[in-house]
Amino acid sequence: MERIRLTNTVFEGLNNVYVLDGPADGGDPDELVLVDAGVALPEVREQLADGLADLGYGIADVDRVLLTHWHADHAGLAGAIQSESGATIHAHEADAPLVAGDEDSLLEERRLQGEKFREWGMPEGPRAELVDFLEGHADLGGEPCDVEPFADGEEFAVNDRTLEAVHLPGHAAGLTAFHDPAADEAFVGDAILPKYTPNVGGADVRVEAPLASYVGSLLELIDLDPGTAWPGHRDRIDDPAGRAATILRHHVERTENVVDALADLGPSTPWEVSAALFGDLHGIHVLHGPGEAYAHLDHLAEAGVAERDGTRYALVDADPDVSALFPDPGIDRVVEWAGE
Template identity: 55%
Template sequence: MHRITLGNTYFEGENDAYLFTGAETTLVDTGIATADTREQLADGLADHGVAFADIDAIFLTHYHADHAGLAAEIQAESGATVYAHPEDAALIAGDDDAWDDLESRQRAAFEEWGMPEDDQEVLETYMQAGVDHHTAGADVETFADGDRFDLGETTLEVVHTPGHTAGLTSFAMPERNEVFTGDALLPVYTPNVGGADVRVDRPLERYLDTLGRIADAEFDRAWPGHRDPIDDPTARAEEIIHHHQERAYRVLRALDDLGPADAWTVSADLFGELDGIHILHGPGEASAHLDHLTRAGDIEKDDDGTYSLPADTRERLLQRDDEGWPL
């Protein structure tokens, strides 16, 4: 297995694609469809004697452009089979109805979060550029959680790890006790939940379940979709769980300070002024936490779309002497 590092100036942090050579030549993720990244991927493959036309199979962790952007172009050159989870497959295939549905859900979410119109316009322009970083839609075969694919030197086992997107998938390698995690587990920053894919129902709950599944598997190493390998995936998963406990506490403190507030206002308290993709990610993350805390009965959602802190939660909050909140 060979890791190929790819630049990414559009989204946060360098991307990783992973190459397997043998009886079949396989890629896990492809990088974004920009000229620089296309050249970097071609050069990285050439270092191992491989060209786009030699690729037999592509396994995609999720639909985002920085992971799936070049899949269709490589498939057009090679005839490779492109695999993805059913929840993300239509978006990767470039299905107009799927993209229209996503954009409609995003617009509805922006209104629900209380995002100002000017920020909506800036964000929609930015996100359209992201859509443009997909090459023409690929023909996609789907897989299911638990499916296994023999690559010769190793096996890829499908592990559905939703939260960041509905179809986000990790690929375990049982022989090595290692796992490709895409954006489910990252070494430096925490994957966005709530904004990165507004199709996900109960995004924080589902992501916490994903982190628990990764932690319980006790993998020896994780190969993420960005940056360097993670040598203790269980510890990193537990660290991100603790991060969300701390964020939940900060959300409650924000509501205590602000009074009834919508997701955009809570996001401003948590993250300050936002630009670029963070105009989406900030209120999306705030919304995911507000939704989770509402379902837990810790806060209340009012008819006007704002959230408020009940007296019993305020009392519990005052009694706590740490910066975490049970999730």
């Protein structure tokens, strides 16, 4: 396995594309397979081509692309790769229509975004700024392509590997890790990241009960306990279960912060809680900030700690035991990011 690092100045930055190019014994590959594809920018396509050339390949040699999820910085170049090579593109069934560029699915995703913007109490000015940002970067998703959907548990034979699809929704509805038990490693996309915590609530508005869904995925990763995780951004994670437990604890702390914000502000919208948590927001963070606040408010409402009235949430329990609203990850080790 080889990694190609791609720039990304729009989203989280430093995307990874993983090249599965041959048997572990160094023999000739039966096929050339990529995990993720990078964002659809000319300079990023050039970086991908250069990275493949360094390994003795061209984009035309790619046989398959396994996508961890539909976001443009992971799937944007899939269509261009398919156009040049005829590669088969694989995506989880929840994300496949968006990757394929299905017009009805794209329109529905935009409709849901607009609905959430109203539910979150997003003011007109920031909403207009966000819409302009999203529309101005729509081409980063790349050209439409034919997509082969897969389901949780499906296996992919790749040269001498067998990769199992492990569905980990939360950050995205179809986010999937590809687990290689024999190598004790997993390609995890944005399920866990080494530096940041993946956005929940705003990154994919299709996800219902986003925080609960994501917590379930963190527990799934802890249970899977691969020795190494290869994330969609930045460097490898050497204790994925520990990192997942750290992120879970982060969400407990963030929920406590949301409770404190509601106690200070009184009945509030997700936008107002987001402002208390994160301050002024611009660009893609106009989506991610209130989405994150909403995910935690929704979790509190489902637990009966808060109640929703229109666009506002208010505390029902003034002094809740927030830790009781989350499962125990079952491990005590904490893995924080270190290094660039």
